[in-house]
């Protein structure tokens with residue numbers, strides 16, 4: 001990363017353990033602070049040449065890295081963990097500046113990322129195989145795990161720390177070399193993660209960062225040295241990347257968009273439910289893949305619940321997330337805000353009504369895209385606002401007669417990332433667990449957050465592939481197995 005006295009930082013690509021400028025003539029884009037419009041950096045739109053360089057560096061590094069004893073790899077991860085922990089305030093500040101989420105959320109995200117490194121540091125246990133001493137008389141059989149080779153990761157703007165950390169720490173713990181292509185909207189944190197990775201003592205080329213967008217992704221998907229791809233992003237991009245990677249014979253996991261429902265039953269603690277749902281719907285300006293975007297309230301509870309929800313939403317302050325006590329930052333850019341507002345306006349035209357309108361003029365400008373908490377009622381499932389992921393602080397409310405109807409409504413969505421139930425009934429919790437399509441379920445909480453040690457289990461159009469990110473699924477994804485059957 002180079003710094004110029006005359007303007008914003010000019011990012012390069014982290015290849016083979018140092019910063020390299022992209023080829024002359026490569027396009028570039030600005031990285032802006034979404035709260036202020038300040039240009040933080042200029043990022044190259046790398047293409048085939050840069051991906052070629054990074055893949056070659058990764059392939060070279062892999063030859064030795066795969067032979068480094070697993071406990072030695074784990075010790076480097078312990079060192080990396082300490083460095084990340086020591087730099088957590090710096091990392092959170094970068095995150096808030098490039099993504100817009102408030103500092104408290106950013107710190108929470110940094111912690112989630114660190115937990116992934118902690119999980120990966122368990123590599124000696126995670127990489128173990130298994131044996132059966134007698135599969136036949138005097139014959140034994142054993143399973144051994146090996147890395148795949150060079151693995152690529154493509155990540156979204158909304159979790160610049162956590163999502164890359166779902167990928168590269170575990171992949172390198174398993175003995176792979178990694179090529180990360182972060183979001184072009186939030187590349188700064190990945191760049192810092194790469195520098196700290198080198199500082200921890202990992203050999204050059206084990207982690208490489210190529211900045212860019214679709215062109216770089218296309219080059220990754222076509223590169224014969226890349227054995228597997230982890231993708232996290234929007235549904236159309238996930239579906240396309242999955243299809244292309246699979247057609248090229250690569251292992252692929254593609255985590256996609258969401259339309260998460262919360263069901264509130266009359267026997268729930270309604271005040272707690274309202275506060276949890278407001279935080280889940282409007283926190284990070286609704287730009288979480290686990291955001292609550294629809295709440296289905298049991299009819300008999302609606303009259304009591306709606307004022308509580310409105311109160312909880314009204315208490316949330318909107319502004320620059322770098323200012324303490326400002327939980328709702330801006331959307332990532334004006335295009336995202338305008339797309340969400342278009343769907344909102346369509347819904348109003350078709351009969352939906354606003355209980356709370358976050359379109360406050362004074363927050364918005366051509367440079368920054370704020371939207372306050374917005375609650376839409378009279379929503380029906382034939383409206384695009386119910387069907388599409390908005391990725392904005394807009395919450396749709398519907399009423400349902402009972403749990404069965406709430407589950408049926410949520411299961412009509414083509415997405416199945418997460419769903420939450422608010423209730424005091426164990427039987428209702430069981431029915432919810434058994435019948436919901438979504439893979440990440442929450443009970444009496446707003447965000448069933450993904451944890452490093454369990455798989456992030458989205459389904460339907462929220463996930464393309466077989467093995468999920470994180471946990472044992474992650475280990476399976478980043479390793480191949482050999483079976484040895486022996487008679488001595």
Ligand code: NAD
Nearest residue numbers: 155156157182183213214217233234237255256257258289
């Ligand atoms: P995005 O799809 O625009 O971009 C994600 C990554 O893919 C970026 O690195 C981008 O450069 C690249 N990309 C974009 N379009 C591409 C294309 N056509 N072909 C190949 N690569 C492409 O997503 P985003 O706006 O950065 O992130 C928000 C989305 O990510 C939301 O839909 C959110 O739900 C989803 N998300 C999902 C999870 C999950 O775990 N399921 C987690 C975080 C975010």
